[in-house]
Amino acid sequence: MEHLVRTAQELPLLSDSDIALNLTSLKMNAKALRDAVRSGDPAALQRVLTRHPRPHSLDYASFKLADAQCVVAREAGLSSWPALKAHIANMDAARTDIEENRPAPDGDLRTLHIRCGNDIELGLKRAGFTGDFLMYSDPICQGPVSDLQDATRVRAEFISSGYPGEKLADTVSKLETMEEILAKAKDYQRIALWFEHDPYDQLLLIKVLARLKAVGADSRKVELMSLHCFPGITKFIGMGQLSPTALRHMFAKREAVSRGAYQLASQTWLALTAPTPLPxxxxxxxxxxxxxxxxxxxxxYLAELPGLDDGLSFTERSALEILQNGPLPCGRIFRRFMQDIDPLPFHGDLMFYADLLRLMRAAVPPLQLLPQDGEAELRQQRFELTEAGRLLLNGDRDFATYGPAERWNGGVGCFAQPDWRWDRAKQKPVSKNG
Structure with missing residues (x-):
């Protein structure tokens, strides 16, 4: 623990995106935008058209500073200039609280912080939090999910067989330990949940809430920090991007979990484990x-079901499309997919690599791993589209005819009877064979 705290103290309080939200420079930006719009600058006019809530009602010849400030605020991810100023003031206050070693934000109650990874653990320490931390991490957005007695073992077997470097015994131990800690979470005075908007987080959130409800944890002491964006961050992927100051600021905006959320989580968990995606x-x-x-x-998440027209999940088809113009290392495929293609990124690098390996395990693989000298890191291993893969992309084949490896989405066995698919046009699951 001492090493953890010592390492945490080395973290900067602010990220580059936090520092960029400087009120003085933002005021200058707004004035420059006002002047550029008045002079008819095309780039400035495009900024207004893109961000202003009422761009067609403006007089651009006498474009006002208040309208320019509105555009600048919206570019930063906030609704208005007053909201931007309030955010900056709140962040300044949070940073000051940390610098002056003021009382821990969670120090009033014995608190357990739960997060589906360890990406904010050090940040919470640096921000002055003193509560316990539980990394509740299991990528249930991939593979089989059930509520049966052997569920933990099934998950461990899936992870250890599909993710390189993961050992069965270690995975079983990790999953069992986190379930034991979660079962005792009701003994805390506060349970703080840190989950963002993507499938990885949201599916684990509903599992955590369903478990807490099942063990009798009072929803009134369960508090949620959840978000889909953060001011200044252009491409928000996860809470790991947040600085210690931002984490302290987020905690101040936490909300108690309602009874309705508890009930919805339990219903969603049951639906996730069902043998059909319809519930x-x-x-x-x-x-x-x-x-x-x-x-x-x-x-x-449902878009990861085999596609109605080709038998490929959204991720699988995207990976093959990225490879259309030639071989690429796994790291570049992953980066392109996460940054440019996936509308709701949730893959870790091992999760994405597992998807590629599963495609390769088909009797007729749509991609292949190129030979290389020595042992390359995962991100450096080069993949190439096969002719079978091109036929899939052209709509001439269905992946079901390629002898795909066994695959599960929650309680749904893929390429089974019925053969559940994702209809991309209608955005809904359908049975291919009725």
Whole structure:
């Protein structure tokens, strides 16, 4: 623990994106934008058209500073200039609290922080939090998911067989330990959940909430920090991008989990483990106000079912499309997919690599690993599209005819009877064979 704290102290309090939100420079930016719009600068006009809520009602010849400030604020990810100023003030206050070693933000109650990774553990320490930390990490957005007695063993076998470097015994031990800690979480005075908007986080969030409800944890002491973006971050992928100051600021905006969220989580967990994707789809077909990011996450998750037209998941098809113009190392395929293609990125590098390896394990593989000198790191291993892969992309074949490796999405066995697919046009699951 001493080493953890010592390492945490080395973290900068602010990220580059935090530092960029400097009120003085933003004011200058707004004035420059105002002047550029008045002079008819095309790039400036495009910024207004893209970001201003009422661009067609403006008089550009006498474009006002207030309208320029609105554009600058929206470019930073906030709704208005006053909201931008308030955010900067709140971040300054959070940074000052850390610098002056003021009381821990979670020090009033015995707190357990739960996160689906360890990416914010050091940040929380640096921000002055003193509560315990549980890394509740299991990529249930991939592979089989059930609530049966052997569920932990099944998950461990999936992870150790599909993710390079993961050993079965270690994985079983890790999963069992985190479940034991979660089962005792109700003994804490506060349970703080840190989960963002993507399928990895949202599916684990519903599992955690369902488990907490099952063991009798009072929803009134369960608090949620959840977000899909953060001011200043252009491409928000996860909470690991947040600085210690931002984490302290986020904690101040936490919300208590409602009974409705508890109930919705339990229903969603049951639907996730069902042998058909229809209950999960129907549950989020409307809005899910108690857990506002759940609908988008579930729809993105369901897009990992085999596609109706080609038998490829969204990720699989995207990877093959990236390789159309020639071989690439895994790291570049992954980076392109995460940054440019996936509308709701949730893959870790091992998860993505596992998807590529599963494609290779088909009797007729649509991609192949190129020979290389020595042992290359995963991200350096080069993949190439095969002719069978080109036929898939052209719509001339269905991946089911290629003898695909066994695959599960939650409780749904892929390429089984019925053969559940994702209809990309209608954005819904359908049975290919009726």
């Amino acid at each position: 999960l789809y129907e549950l989020v077909a409307g809005q899910a106000p108690f857990l506002p990011y759940l609908r988008g996450a579930v729809l993105r």
